[in-house]
Amino acid sequence: MGEFLQAQHISLYAGTRKLLDDVSLKLAPGEVVALIGPNGAGKSTLLRVLTGYQPPDQGRVLLSGHSLDAWSNEALSRRRAVMRQRGGMAFSWKVEDVIKMGRAPWPAADSAAVVKEVMALTGCDALAGRDFCQLSGGEQQRVQLARALAQLWHRGQPRGWLFLDEPTSALDLYHQQHVLRLLRRLAQMGTLAVCVVVHDLNQAALWADRIVLLHGGRLVAEGTPREVLNEATLQHWYQAELKVFSSPEHPVPQVLLKP
Numbered sequence: 001m002g003e004f005l006q007a008q009h010i011s012l013y014a015g016t017r018k019l020l021d022d023v024s025l026k027l028a029p030g031e032v033v034a035l036i037g038p039n040g041a042g043k044s045t046l047l048r049v050l051t052g053y054q055p056p057d058q059g060r061v062l063l064s065g066h067s068l069d070a071w072s073n074e075a076l077s078r079r080r081a082v083m084r085q086r087g088g089m090a091f092s093w094k095v096e097d098v099i100k101m102g103r104a105p106w107p108a109a110d111s112a113a114v115v116k117e118v119m120a121l122t123g124c125d126a127l128a129g130r131d132f133c134q135l136s137g138g139e140q141q142r143v144q145l146a147r148a149l150a151q152l153w154h155r156g157q158p159r160g161w162l163f164l165d166e167p168t169s170a171l172d173l174y175h176q177q178h179v180l181r182l183l184r185r186l187a188q189m190g191t192l193a194v195c196v197v198v199h200d201l202n203q204a205a206l207w208a209d210r211i212v213l214l215h216g217g218r219l220v221a222e223g224t225p226r227e228v229l230n231e232a233t234l235q236h237w238y239q240a241e242l243k244v245f246s247s248p249e250h251p252v253p254q255v256l257l258k259p
């Protein structure tokens with residue numbers, strides 16, 4: 001089928017500094033992949049390359065078998081959406097109009113119904129009519145998520161590749177759980193690939209099918225949460241003192257920092 005987004009031996013330089021070093025990665029609809037790693041590891045940079053905003057210096061990114069630079073902007077916008085780490089907006093726009101911006105690639109579709117649906121899913125319906133600039137950080141984050149989902153909504157469900165850079169960083173506990181459960185459920189519908197940067201390793205353990213650990217621009221570990229989130233790996237790459245345990249109720253690794 002070739003329905004993958006595939007990075008092949010990606011390297012990227014800034015002057016003589018290597019920001020990404022021979023990274024290969026495959027993202028398929030149906031799964032949630034968590035991108036983890038210390039500050040400055042290259043997670044946001046990798047997202048820029050995977051989404052086509054930054055061409056790599058070496059290697060290539062293929063979407064459904066075709067190099068990203070062979071896709072038109074319009075066709076690419078229908079297949080992948082991005083929620084950035086710093087998604088600020090300087091304009092005074094109503095919440096529903098920000099979300100509607102996500103529908104730009106679908107001019108002929110019935111976008112009002114889609115906007116309504118993604119607002120309900122993300123809990124943004126309670127924010128209808130509000131000025132985006134006046135929302136709290138967490139509220140803005142949920143609106144940005146709704147916008148990205150609206151962009152990929154087609155024939156009744158989200159389709160394509162959704163990239164999120166720390167989408168829960170400003171969310172309270174209820175909304176962290178709500179958003180991550182939602183992303184998982186949408187991915188499980190089978191037509192959406194979710195690639196999410198997170199710092200909270202416990203969130204990654206609970207909701208990701210696969211974890212990719214970056215360090216110094218290199219992919220240094222990859223696998224299921226059980227395979228990647230062990231004490232030796234985490235202590236080595238994060239240089240933090242921690243314990244990893246598994247609760248009997250949810251048999252996934254959970255990480256506890258030592259005081």
Ligand SMILES: Nc1ncnc2c1ncn2[C@@H]1O[C@H](COP(=O)(O)OP(=O)(O)OP(=O)(O)O)[C@@H](O)[C@H]1O
Pocket residue numbers: 014019037038039040041042043044045046085
């Ligand atoms: N345009 C650039 N020129 C030079 N260095 C850059 C550039 N963009 C990013 N970097 C550097 O590349 C490294 C990776 O940055 P990146 O933003 O990808 O890290 P990150 O893993 O997302 O970190 P964080 O967890 O803090 O968000 C950092 O050291 C950063 O300073």
Ligand SMILES: [Mg+2]
Pocket residue numbers: 043044045085165
């Ligand atoms: Mg980042």
